[in-house]
Amino acid sequence: MTLSNDDPRLLSYVLGELDEAESREIEAAIDANPEIRAELDALRMTAEMLREGLAERAPKELPAIQRKVLEEATREAEKPKVAPVRRRFLRPTLLAAAAAALVAISLGVMQQRRQTEVAKEQALPDFGTPEPQPKEKKKSTAPPPKDDTKIDEATRREALKMLQEERARQGSEVAARIPKPRRLSARSKPRADENPFIYTTSIARASFPLDVDTASYSLVARYFQEAGRRPPSSLVRVDELVNAFPYEDPDPVGDAAIAARAEVDTAPWNHSNRLVRLALKTAPVDPSIRPQANLVFVIDESQGFAKDPDKLPLLQAALRRLVSRLDDRDRLTLIAYGGASDEPHLPPTPGDDKPRLLTAIDKFAPSGAGGSGGSMERAFKEAQAHFVAGGVNRVFLATDDHFAADPEQGRLTALIREKAAAGISLSTLGFGPMDGPVGQTLKALAEEGKGSFAQITSPDAARRELVDVALGARTPIARDVRVEVDFAPGYVRSFRLIGNEDRTGPEREFLDAWKGPVDLYAGQAVTALYELEPRPDDSGGSEAPPVPYLLTLRVHYNDASGQTQEIEVPLRDEWRREVSTDFYFAAAVAGFGLLLRDSPYKGNLTLADVVTMARKNLGADPGGHRARFVNLLELVEFTPGVAAMQAAPKKPPRRKGSLCPPGDSLCSDL
Amino acid sequence: MPSEPTSHWVLLALSRYEAPLLRYATAIVGSAQAADVVQDTFLRLCNQDQAAVEPHLRAWLFTVCRNRALDVRRDKRHVESVAEVDEIMPDNHPGPSEALERREAMRRVLGALDTLPERQREAVLLKFSGDLSYQEIAEVLGTSVSNVGFLLHTALRALREHVEKKDRETERRSR
Numbered sequence: 001m002t003l004s005n006d007d008p009r010l011l012s013y014v015l016g017e018l019d020e021a022e023s024r025e026i027e028a029a030i031d032a033n034p035e036i037r038a039e040l041d042a043l044r045m046t047a048e049m050l051r052e053g054l055a056e057r058a059p060k061e062l063p064a065i066q067r068k069v070l071e072e073a074t075r076e077a078e079k080p081k082v083a084p085v086r087r088r089f090l091r092p093t094l095l096a097a098a099a100a101a102l103v104a105i106s107l108g109v110m111q112q113r114r115q116t117e118v119a120k121e122q123a124l125p126d127f128g129t130p131e132p133q134p135k136e137k138k139k140s141t142a143p144p145p146k147d148d149t150k151i152d153e154a155t156r157r158e159a160l161k162m163l164q165e166e167r168a169r170q171g172s173e174v175a176a177r178i179p180k181p182r183r184l185s186a187r188s189k190p191r192a193d194e195n196p197f198i199y200t201t202s203i204a205r206a207s208f209p210l211d212v213d214t215a216s217y218s219l220v221a222r223y224f225q226e227a228g229r230r231p232p233s234s235l236v237r238v239d240e241l242v243n244a245f246p247y248e249d250p251d252p253v254g255d256a257a258i259a260a261r262a263e264v265d266t267a268p269w270n271h272s273n274r275l276v277r278l279a280l281k282t283a284p285v286d287p288s289i290r291p292q293a294n295l296v297f298v299i300d301e302s303q304g305f306a307k308d309p310d311k312l313p314l315l316q317a318a319l320r321r322l323v324s325r326l327d328d329r330d331r332l333t334l335i336a337y338g339g340a341s342d343e344p345h346l347p348p349t350p351g352d353d354k355p356r357l358l359t360a361i362d363k364f365a366p367s368g369a370g371g372s373g374g375s376m377e378r379a380f381k382e383a384q385a386h387f388v389a390g391g392v393n394r395v396f397l398a399t400d401d402h403f404a405a406d407p408e409q410g411r412l413t414a415l416i417r418e419k420a421a422a423g424i425s426l427s428t429l430g431f432g433p434m435d436g437p438v439g440q441t442l443k444a445l446a447e448e449g450k451g452s453f454a455q456i457t458s459p460d461a462a463r464r465e466l467v468d469v470a471l472g473a474r475t476p477i478a479r480d481v482r483v484e485v486d487f488a489p490g491y492v493r494s495f496r497l498i499g500n501e502d503r504t505g506p507e508r509e510f511l512d513a514w515k516g517p518v519d520l521y522a523g524q525a526v527t528a529l530y531e532l533e534p535r536p537d538d539s540g541g542s543e544a545p546p547v548p549y550l551l552t553l554r555v556h557y558n559d560a561s562g563q564t565q566e567i568e569v570p571l572r573d574e575w576r577r578e579v580s581t582d583f584y585f586a587a588a589v590a591g592f593g594l595l596l597r598d599s600p601y602k603g604n605l606t607l608a609d610v611v612t613m614a615r616k617n618l619g620a621d622p623g624g625h626r627a628r629f630v631n632l633l634e635l636v637e638f639t640p641g642v643a644a645m646q647a648a649p650k651k652p653p654r655r656k657g658s659l660c661p662p663g664d665s666l667c668s669d670l
Numbered sequence: 671m672p673s674e675p676t677s678h679w680v681l682l683a684l685s686r687y688e689a690p691l692l693r694y695a696t697a698i699v700g701s702a703q704a705a706d707v708v709q710d711t712f713l714r715l716c717n718q719d720q721a722a723v724e725p726h727l728r729a730w731l732f733t734v735c736r737n738r739a740l741d742v743r744r745d746k747r748h749v750e751s752v753a754e755v756d757e758i759m760p761d762n763h764p765g766p767s768e769a770l771e772r773r774e775a776m777r778r779v780l781g782a783l784d785t786l787p788e789r790q791r792e793a794v795l796l797k798f799s800g801d802l803s804y805q806e807i808a809e810v811l812g813t814s815v816s817n818v819g820f821l822l823h824t825a826l827r828a829l830r831e832h833v834e835k836k837d838r839e840t841e842r843r844s845r
Contacts, residue, residue: 006827008819008820008822008823009819010823011819011822011823011826012804012819015797015804015822017803017804017819042830043826046779046826046829046830047798047826049772049775049776049779049780050779050780050794050798050829051798051799051801052776053776053777053779053780054693054696054697054780054795054798054799055689055693055799057696057697057701058689058692058693058695058696058697058701058704058799059692059696059701059704059705060689060692061688061689061692062684062688062692062705062708062709063705066705066706066708066709067684069709069713070680070681070684070709070712070713070716071681073680073712073713073716074678074680074681074716075678076716
């Protein structure tokens with residue numbers, strides 16, 4: 001047959017669309033005509049480039065949050081069509097709360113400002129025990145379990161045990177490499193002891209920190225996964241462990257910036273006490289609205305920074321990406337840190353002048369000349385010159401662990417603070433490992449500058465921090481957020497904030513144990529846990545309030561328009577409790593922390609209890625974080641020296657008697 | 671085994687078609703909004719009768735995704751073009767010059783996508799991002815199988831010509 005180079009069947013052949021007979025025809029033609037072969041090769045090449053190119057720019061999977069929505073939707077679709085149980089939500093006044101309390105009310109109360117109805121609780125099915133998939137390191141003796149390969153459970157556990165013992169043998173040097181992070185100003189020295197129970201007759205109003213950190217969790221996990229040993233208890237911060245996991249609390253509804261929730265159930269480690277979970281969640285990030293951006297990048301121009309592919313090249317790639325999203329309202333400036341001259345590498349340039357922006361980004365290179373030291377001042381000057389009211393005005397400092405701060409750091413800090421107050425924030429980007437003091441310095445600078453510090457180790461992180469964050473996802477949606485927890489002395493005899501030991505010294509007032517109010521950003525969440533000791537039933541007799549009312553969580557904040565908002569969530573101790581999987585999962589994580597710290601309050605809790613509780617409460621687990629925690633627990637079980645965690649419980653220390661004011665006979669009587 | 675959340679047929683479809691749909695949607699509305707479009711597509715799938723949709727699931731998904739993506743694009747003032755400047759992260763480990771040339775060619779091919787007539791471009795995206803068969807593309811675009819073959823053929827020829835033309839231009843300039 002004669003086949004022209006321009007026959008559409010050639011492409012169909014390449015794409016596998018021809019039937020057998022037709023394919024044979026083409027193959028015959030190939031043999032007869034080398035031009036056809038060349039044409040086919042060219043078509044294959046183009047097809048491959050299209051496939052690859054289209055794949056490269058697209059995300060591989062949906063963001064966790066959207067996946068979660070889908071998972072919920074499928075559950076919803078599967079549910080039998082029965083009218084869902086509506087929860088009652090209370091109006092934000094104590095009066096109304098008291099009135100409503102006469103009605104049967106379930107316990108997990110989620111409440112927003114001025115609204116009486118919120119999405120109903122998901123009736124989560126019991127997902128049972130997932131097939132654990134431990135993450136193996138390179139020298140694994142255990143076969144890596146996969147979804148489709150069936151491995152005998154006993155064999156797998158045996159292998160895991162051997163692996164963990166092997167790690168423990170080699171572990172001492174590994175453990176030495178795991179950083180011992182220094183804490184920043186907002187925290188005091190790490191404490192090994194625990195926050196005490198405090199009598200409500202002495203202090204009935206408490207608060208908890210909102211600037212949560214999650215560093216402890218990854219450190220703890222590294223101790224088990226890399227060094228095969230138990231982490232020192234000063235590294236275990238229960239609040240950081242608990243906040244390392246995403247929870248599925250409902251988003252704020254309507255215009256509210258924050259949603260607050262309170263739940264209570266029996267404390268898993270002490271059945272006569274209650275565990276309270278208080279959660280705050282801000283509205284999710286809305287990508288369609290973004291404020292005008294005035295961004296100044298101060299870039300390390302040392303040779304080391306420029307040569308490492310994970311540093312300057314990564315930054316440049318992310319900046320290019322950032323530029324593709326800028327428009328004529330935005331301004332971008334580039335300045336070399338410690339450069340020979342103060343002149344910006346790229347003066348403030350509108351975001352639609354893409355050729356100029358891209359050229360400047362690509363041409364950024366170390367000059368090798370000595371620095372003049374005024375880069376930061378210059379950066380703030382440029383940011384000031386193009387200040388946009390209501391927009392994102394931000395200076396970014398991009399550097400690595402060789403960053404040498406200005407000798408006159410005091411002056412720099414003062415400048416940063418002054419500019420932060422004037423609305424120009426400073427964010428710091430640490431490329432590469434940030435375990436050392438430089439990481440701490442960068443973090444401290446970002447704190448002063450009311451910006452964020454981010455460690456950039458991967459393109460994903462670069463993209464997130466430079467594109468999404470820079471473009472305004474980090475504008476606070478609630479400013480000056482304060483929380484108060486008012487315990488009801490009639491029902492609560494004493495309470496104890498779990499974790500946060502380095503922020504709530506026993507001698508200090510609870511309300512100002514950390515730096516004042518904080519700003520919350522879109523997509524943030526905070527979980528705090530309290531253990532309560534209920535007042536014995538017979539103590540008050542008829543004077544006890546008719547409703548077992550435990551506490552009121554109050555959140556005050558200023559919304560985007562500067563208006564003060566208040567959320568009030570009362571929490572009652574019902575006989576029939578409806579509590580979310582989030583509650584029990586958080587309880588499991590906290591229990592794990594108490595065991596690791598060998599806390600006097602761990603009661604009769606065992607590691608097995610923690611495993612059971614975590615497994616039963618995986619929830620939808622969109623990012624797989626909870627499943628990974630369960631895997632970690634399995635490793636913990638096989639880690640030598642952990643048996644000590646199962647030892648008989650110590651006697652809890654006596655309550656903090658000194659908190660009773662002198663002369664308060666009621667308090668000291670208790 | 672107790673019922674796992676992933677056993678739901680929509681979630682199975684999600685795991686299979688999430689990546690191709692994201693590729694496809696990204697090419698139309700840009701990566702920022704692709705996830706929304708794909709999420710929407712699957713949310714709609716949740717309300718469908720499994721028996722009715724399953725036999726031609728892929729075509730159904732891409733049809734819905736396409737409609738949704740085109741809606742979004744209409745609403746958007748500024749279209750994030752496929753040839754969005756350097757959306758692709760440059761290679762951190764530049765290989766031999768061949769690999770670089772190939773990347774460069776890839777960029778040009780993608781850039782040239784925008785010069786194609788709408789129908790051709792759509793066919794190319796469905797084929798190379800979604801890996802649909804001619805039959806499925808025909809279903810989505812509401813045309814015949816042979817016409818799909820023709821659209822793709824013409825489109826690929828045009829893309830190659832475009833790239834070669836650019837090649838000649840660069841050669842001329844470098845001389």
